[in-house]
Amino acid sequence: NAGVTQTPKFQVLKTGQSMTLQCAQDMNHEYMSWYRQDPGMGLRLIHYSVGAGITDQGEVPNGYNVSRSTTEDFPLRLLSAAPSQTSVYFCASSYTQGTEAFFGQGTRLTVV
Amino acid sequence: QQQVKQSPQSLIVQKGGISIINCAYENTAFDYFPWYQQFPGKGPALLIAIRPDVSEKKEGRFTISFNKSAKQFSLHIMDSQPGDSATYFCAASGGYGQNFVFGPGTRLSVLP
Numbered sequence: 001n002a003g004v005t006q007t008p009k010f011q012v013l014k015t016g017q018s019m020t021l022q023c024a025q026d027m028n029h030e031y032m033s034w035y036r037q038d039p040g041m042g043l044r045l046i047h048y049s050v051g052a053g054i055t056d057q058g059e060v061p062n063g064y065n066v067s068r069s070t071t072e073d074f075p076l077r078l079l080s081a082a083p084s085q086t087s088v089y090f091c092a093s094s095y096t097q098g099t100e101a102f103f104g105q106g107t108r109l110t111v112v
Numbered sequence: 113q114q115q116v117k118q119s120p121q122s123l124i125v126q127k128g129g130i131s132i133i134n135c136a137y138e139n140t141a142f143d144y145f146p147w148y149q150q151f152p153g154k155g156p157a158l159l160i161a162i163r164p165d166v167s168e169k170k171e172g173r174f175t176i177s178f179n180k181s182a183k184q185f186s187l188h189i190m191d192s193q194p195g196d197s198a199t200y201f202c203a204a205s206g207g208y209g210q211n212f213v214f215g216p217g218t219r220l221s222v223l224p
Contacts, residue, residue, distance in 0.1 A: 004155070033211070040121070042201060042216040043156070058211065090155050098144065098210045103155030 002026050006091050006104035013081040013111045021076040021107050023091030031094040032074040033101070036060065036087040043090065049074055050097055081111045116204050118215030125222050131189040133218045135202035138183065142204040146212075147176065147187050150199045159200070160187070192222045 007022045025032065033048035045058030049068040063085060065077040074093075078085060088108050092101040117136045125131045135145075146161035162169045162176040162185065169176045175188040189196055202215040 035214075040216055042118075042214040043212075044214075045211055048211060092155075096209075098205045098212070100146070100158050100161070101148075101156075101212065103148075103157065105153075105155050 004091055004093050004102050004104035006089075006107050008107060009105065010108050011110070013078070013109065015081060015083060015111060017081050019078050019081065021078075021089055021091075021109075023074045023076065023104060024072050025074075025091075025093040025102070026072065027093060027095075027102065028071060029093035029095055029102075030071070031097045031099075032068065033058070033092050033094075034064070034066065034074070034076045035090045035092065036085075037090060037106075038087050046076065046089075048097070078109075083111045085109065086111045116202060116213050116215040118202050118218060120218060121216070122219045123221070125192045125220065127192065127194060127222055127224050129192050129222075131192045131196070131220055131222070132186055133200055133202070133220070134184065134186045135204075135215050136182075136184045137204050137213075139204070139206075139213075140183070141206045141210075142213075144205045145176070145178065145185050146203050147174075148201040148203060148214075150201065150217075152198075156201060189220075192220075194222045194224050196220060197222050 004025045034046040035043040047066040049055045091104045147159045148156035149159040150156040173190045178185045199217045201217045203212045205212045
């Protein structure tokens with residue numbers, strides 16, 4: 001069982017570039033979410049989805065888009081990268097919203 | 113009201129000692145309190161969790177103590193080992209249908 005798989009593991013972007021962080025889970029979980037982790041800030045929720053076709057904003061959604069066309073995949077798009085988006089990004093999935101979250105390995109993103 | 117406060121920010125303990133990390137919350141609607149453990153370069157993983165109907169939960173060397181009236185909960189690691197060196201996050205949610213709110217994390221170092 002692969003669990004939650006994130007790609008890429010590392011990425012460097014120039015300011016203004018766009019990119020998509022990929023996230024896939026093979027546990028048939030309904031709930032998926034994206035967090036960013038910054039020193040001293042813990043994990044902050046960016047966007048989440050309670051099922052295919054349904055997405056909603058979290059605490060820090062600005063500059064990010066998501067979609068959920070299948071149960072397995074939940075990509076995160078950076079529309080126009082800014083240095084403030086330099087962070088470690090984690091995708092997580094849960095059986096349902098509010099139950100144990102399973103996290104991916106993370107993507108370390110640097111925007112220069 | 114959605115915040116979860118966590119202390120200390122960092123903790124150094126000798127091997128065999130007791131590590132104690134404290135968290136506090138304001139939202140009385142929270143009813144699920146997990147602790148996540150994160151090793152460098154990895155995603156967080158669920159360590160232990162408690163619901164407010166009990167005051168203590170123990171799993172091996174890890175114990176959660178919960179004080180509902182004070183709105184506080186803590187993680188105790190008995191007989192701390194160098195392999196316990198990691199970042200620990202407390203979290204809270206209102207249960208099914210609610211997102212998690214994470215504390216800022218505590219970096220634990222256990223000296224051999």
